[in-house]
Amino acid sequence: MSHDVVLAGAGLANGLIALALRAARPDLRVLLLDRAAGPGDDHTWSCHDTDLTPEWLARLTPLRRANWSGQQVRFPQHSRQLRAGYGSLEGGALMRTVTDAGAEILWNSDVAMLDESGATLKDGTRIDAPCVIDGRGAQPSAHLTVGFQKFVGIEIETEGPHGVPRPVIMDATIPQEDGYRFIYLLPFTPTRILIEDTRYSDGGDLDDAALAQASHDYAQAKGWRGAEVRRERGILPIALAHDAAGFWADHATGAVPVGLRAGFFHPVTGYSLPYAAQVADVVARLPGPLTTDRLRTALRDFALARARQDRFLRLLNRMLFRGCAPDRRYTLLQRFYRMPEGLIERFYAGRLTPLDRLRIVTGKPPIPLRTAIRCLRERPLLKETP
Numbered sequence: 221m222s223h224d225v226v227l228a229g230a231g232l233a234n235g236l237i238a239l240a241l242r243a244a245r246p247d248l249r250v251l252l253l254d255r256a257a258g259p260g261d262d263h264t265w266s267c268h269d270t271d272l273t274p275e276w277l278a279r280l281t282p283l284r285r286a287n288w289s290g291q292q293v294r295f296p297q298h299s300r301q302l303r304a305g306y307g308s309l310e311g312g313a314l315m316r317t318v319t320d321a322g323a324e325i326l327w328n329s330d331v332a333m334l335d336e337s338g339a340t341l342k343d344g345t346r347i348d349a350p351c352v353i354d355g356r357g358a359q360p361s362a363h364l365t366v367g368f369q370k371f372v373g374i375e376i377e378t379e380g381p382h383g384v385p386r387p388v389i390m391d392a393t394i395p396q397e398d399g400y401r402f403i404y405l406l407p408f409t410p411t412r413i414l415i416e417d418t419r420y421s422d423g424g425d426l427d428d429a430a431l432a433q434a435s436h437d438y439a440q441a442k443g444w445r446g447a448e449v450r451r452e453r454g455i456l457p458i459a460l461a462h463d464a465a466g467f468w469a470d471h472a473t474g475a476v477p478v479g480l481r482a483g484f485f486h487p488v489t490g491y492s493l494p495y496a497a498q499v500a501d502v503v504a505r506l507p508g509p510l511t512t513d514r515l516r517t518a519l520r521d522f523a524l525a526r527a528r529q530d531r532f533l534r535l536l537n538r539m540l541f542r543g544c545a546p547d548r549r550y551t552l553l554q555r556f557y558r559m560p561e562g563l564i565e566r567f568y569a570g571r572l573t574p575l576d577r578l579r580i581v582t583g584k585p586p587i588p589l590r591t592a593i594r595c596l597r598e599r600p601l602l603k604e605t606p
């Protein structure tokens with residue numbers, strides 16, 4: 221059977237593209253190829269409700285494993301309830317919806333080679349299509365210099381109610397180790413909670429056992445007893461410098477990259493769900509025939525505009541990683557969380573206004589001015605990448 225669009229990888233980015241495409245252009249035959257045997261349970265994809273357009277929020281809310289009204293942050297000198305809703309999506313639910321929407325997924329399909337007109341699997345099978353998209357997950361890029369957000373999360377079923385009513389996005393009232401350290405809590409049910417020890421570090425090494433133990437210790441300190449039922453780990457890129465034009469010049473031919481692979485993630489959080497939804501809209505709204513090269517032009521334009529808009533977020537990252545002693549990094553976040561709620565929402569949604577940016581950098585500087593000035597320039601950091 222022939223297809224109009226082939227998507228390599230049945231992950232977050234391609235899942236959202238398939239959903240948006242089938243909704244906008246149900247005439248198109250959409251095929252996803254993934255080397256896994258099926259969707260794993262090693263991921264929950266969360267975001268703030270305000271990160272999404274009303275259309276995407278309406279589309280994803282019924283699929284989410286949990287939807288919460290409000291959230292909290294905790295720092296040594298400041299705690300705050302925030303009004304923005306939060307929600308978590310699971311891979312299984314997303315992929316079921318993708319197939320219900322009429323897209324086809326071929327699991328156990330290891331893609332060996334991609335070009336602009338099709339995919340070749342490891343077993344030699346060739347699948348041709350006029351539009352080929354590469355969403356096979358993160359890949360190092362010479363055009364991106366990163367720090368790391370590393371975490372290990374344990375989900376436990378507690379013997380009694382844990383008493384946490386809504387997500388705690390950051391509990392930084394814990395000893396600061398290996399950079400900015402906080403615990404992230406997602407209370408899926410009154411007796412089921414994800415506890416994630418997270419660190420914003422310079423190095424990408426992750427001691428799984430130590431971070432899992434730290435999460436168990438946190439649970440014990442809170443008096444939560446119970447069995448671990450699921451574990452997740454991640455080492456996410458935090459963008460310090462990005463040359464999007466250089467990246468797209470290197471991808472002038474071949475399949476069109478999307479997702480983490482194309483640098484479509486929030487520079488400060490490493491989260492990609494909101495940006496993946498924006499990319500899916502670009503794909504679904506492209507007028508006329510959907511071909512690899514027409515899509516490349518549209519996504520390159522989107523990527524360059526996104527990278528320009530995110531320049532300020534990368535500057536904040538450089539201040540965090542290069543301008544601040546690792547055990548003082550939390551002070552920048554603590555200060556940020558005193559800002560107006562609308563600004564915080566726009567920050568996570570990647571929609572800061574010029575006034576928001578001014579507001580973030582004015583007032584008593586969180587780091588010495590001379591150090592801040594040293595962080596201004598982005599280009600020199602790109603040279604650090606081998």
Ligand SMILES: Cc1cc2nc3c(=O)[nH]c(=O)nc-3n(C[C@H](O)[C@H](O)[C@H](O)COP(=O)(O)OP(=O)(O)OC[C@H]3O[C@@H](n4cnc5c(N)ncnc54)[C@H](O)[C@@H]3O)c2cc1C
Binds near residue numbers: 231256262
């Ligand atoms: C544990 C964890 C938790 C995270 N939580 C969040 C979160 O809460 N919110 C958020 O926004 N982001 C989160 N992220 C970050 C990021 O959004 C995810 O990593 C996201 O899945 C990236 O989307 P993607 O489509 O680029 O890649 P993926 O979703 O990783 O999809 C890539 C797919 O390609 C497949 N693949 C790879 N190679 C091949 C091949 N050769 N042939 C065929 N298939 C192949 C893989 O099997 C995989 O299914 C999390 C990351 C991790 C690791």
